[in-house]
Amino acid sequence: MKKSTTNNRILQIFIVINILFLSLIIYLSYFELYGKEPIMANNYNRRLKAYEDGIVRGQIFDRNGEVLAETKIVDGISNRNYPYKRLYAHIIGYNSNIYGKTLLEARYNDTLLGKNALGFVGNAMSLVKGEDKTGNNLILTIDHSLQAKARELMGDNRGAIVAINPKTGEILAMVSTPDYNPNESSLRENWSDLSTGENSPLLPRALIGLYPPGSTFKVVTTVSAIEVGLDDFIAEDTGSVVIDGKTFSNAGDKAYGELNMTSAMAYSSNVYFSKLSEVLDSKALISTAEKAGLNKNLDFDLPTKKSSINSVIDSKTEFAATVIGQGELLVTPLQMALICAGIANDGVIMKPYLVKNVSDRYDTILTTTLTKESGVLTDPETAEIVKEMMIEVVKNGTGKRASISEVIVAGKTGTAQNEKSSQGQGNDHAWFIGFAPASDPEIAIAVIIENQEKDGGQLAAPIAGKIMAEWINKNNKK
Numbered sequence: 001m002k003k004s005t006t007n008n009r010i011l012q013i014f015i016v017i018n019i020l021f022l023s024l025i026i027y028l029s030y031f032e033l034y035g036k037e038p039i040m041a042n043n044y045n046r047r048l049k050a051y052e053d054g055i056v057r058g059q060i061f062d063r064n065g066e067v068l069a070e071t072k073i074v075d076g077i078s079n080r081n082y083p084y085k086r087l088y089a090h091i092i093g094y095n096s097n098i099y100g101k102t103l104l105e106a107r108y109n110d111t112l113l114g115k116n117a118l119g120f121v122g123n124a125m126s127l128v129k130g131e132d133k134t135g136n137n138l139i140l141t142i143d144h145s146l147q148a149k150a151r152e153l154m155g156d157n158r159g160a161i162v163a164i165n166p167k168t169g170e171i172l173a174m175v176s177t178p179d180y181n182p183n184e185s186s187l188r189e190n191w192s193d194l195s196t197g198e199n200s201p202l203l204p205r206a207l208i209g210l211y212p213p214g215s216t217f218k219v220v221t222t223v224s225a226i227e228v229g230l231d232d233f234i235a236e237d238t239g240s241v242v243i244d245g246k247t248f249s250n251a252g253d254k255a256y257g258e259l260n261m262t263s264a265m266a267y268s269s270n271v272y273f274s275k276l277s278e279v280l281d282s283k284a285l286i287s288t289a290e291k292a293g294l295n296k297n298l299d300f301d302l303p304t305k306k307s308s309i310n311s312v313i314d315s316k317t318e319f320a321a322t323v324i325g326q327g328e329l330l331v332t333p334l335q336m337a338l339i340c341a342g343i344a345n346d347g348v349i350m351k352p353y354l355v356k357n358v359s360d361r362y363d364t365i366l367t368t369t370l371t372k373e374s375g376v377l378t379d380p381e382t383a384e385i386v387k388e389m390m391i392e393v394v395k396n397g398t399g400k401r402a403s404i405s406e407v408i409v410a411g412k413t414g415t416a417q418n419e420k421s422s423q424g425q426g427n428d429h430a431w432f433i434g435f436a437p438a439s440d441p442e443i444a445i446a447v448i449i450e451n452q453e454k455d456g457g458q459l460a461a462p463i464a465g466k467i468m469a470e471w472i473n474k475n476n477k478k
Contacts, residue, residue: 214416266397
């Protein structure tokens with residue numbers, strides 16, 4: 001009996017030891033796969049700091065070789081230098097001994113330190129040659145001159161601009177304002193204001209700012225309506241319409257008379273599109289919006305917020321509001337640029353990217369980002385119809401100020417109510433999305449200016465037009 005009891009206890013101890021051993025294996029496996037990165041990236045990790053101090057951090061260049069970030073060593077101390085100060089604060093971010101890392105500096109930390117497999121080869125070569133350990137470089141898709149132009153045009157306004165090559169997904173310029181100087185000395189001097197300021201200068205609005213899209217969303221509505229056979233829908237615009245007890249009006253209560261879809265887009269008629277909501281199935285619009293990227297996480301070099309649409313819309317008034325770009329609908333400027341780019345690219349949305357190449361200190365290209373599709377918004381025929389409507393917006397409608405001499409431009413204006421303006425406590429947001437040349441698009445763009453007395457056609461459209469003209473003229477000179 002004693003022997004049996006002893007054997008049972010041994011078996012129990014054996015089982016407990018195995019459970020503990022198995023738990024340890026599971027924990028170590030989990031830590032290796034998921035848990036080590038936050039610890040390795042933690043600013044208080046002394047081993048990481050010691051490792052970084054022994055490496056010259058790689059440089060960051062624009063698409064043409066302009067230096068946007070570099071490491072300077074003075075008296076044996078490494079400091080990250082950003083020669084253009086605030087211009088790339090919301091793309092590159094900062095690498096600070098005190099405040100840590102953000103954006104590309106954080107996302108590509110291992111690459112810039114040469115910690116990836118290819119990077120170790122480069123550091124090994126450096127040691128053989130008796131040189132300092134040096135990380136790898138990032139070559140961005142950004143064009144410095146276009147970035148500078150976009151920032152200049154934003155001035156002191158709050159908002160964002162995203163310019164993209166619709167055929168490849170390359171981000172050509174991306175500006176969020178207000179911004180800040182990411183150099184260490186400036187961060188130390190201004191950190192209190194930066195971290196607590198009511199204008200949120202640390203916020204990369206282009207990526208994580210969520211806004212109602214206003215009438216720019218009518219592009220998505222139009223795609224949905226065409227796909228279900230409503231492209232010949234006609235409505236009488238008397239300046240306002242009542243949908244289930246709620247009044248929807250045009251800007252300034254203007255009445256445009258009988259409208260088809262093209263003229264309704266050109267004039268941005270809320271009445272027409274509100275009436276369209278009565279015959280358009282909400283599920284069809286939600287499906288189109290999700291194909292456009294809403295309610296989905298965006299695969300990108302930097303963190304982004306998810307643009308969203310209510311997945312179930314039962315109320316007629318909510319659906320009418322959604323159709324015209326209001327209601328429970330929020331988008332990032334990057335997402336609207338991608339939607340616009342999808343129309344420009346025959347209905348196909350390309351995966352956006354910022355880092356074109358990774359190179360070593362000897363300028364040898366280690367990796368190259370390949371272009372690939374992100375999703376299909378619609379078929380080429382529907383995209384072409386919408387494109388022609390957007391051309392009319394710029395030619396004869398609300399987007400005239402986006403026009404470019406001798407270039408056909410397609411676009412859509414928007415003026416979006418927000419939480420404050422809907423309560424009479426502030427102004428609406430001014431939007432414009434567009435692309436050019438319409439026949440063979442080289443650039444697609446989204447511009448949003450927060451809380452403006454002027455509408456999207458007056459304020460955002462001319463900014464977009466100048467940026468697109470800058471890029472097209474530059475390409476023509478090559």
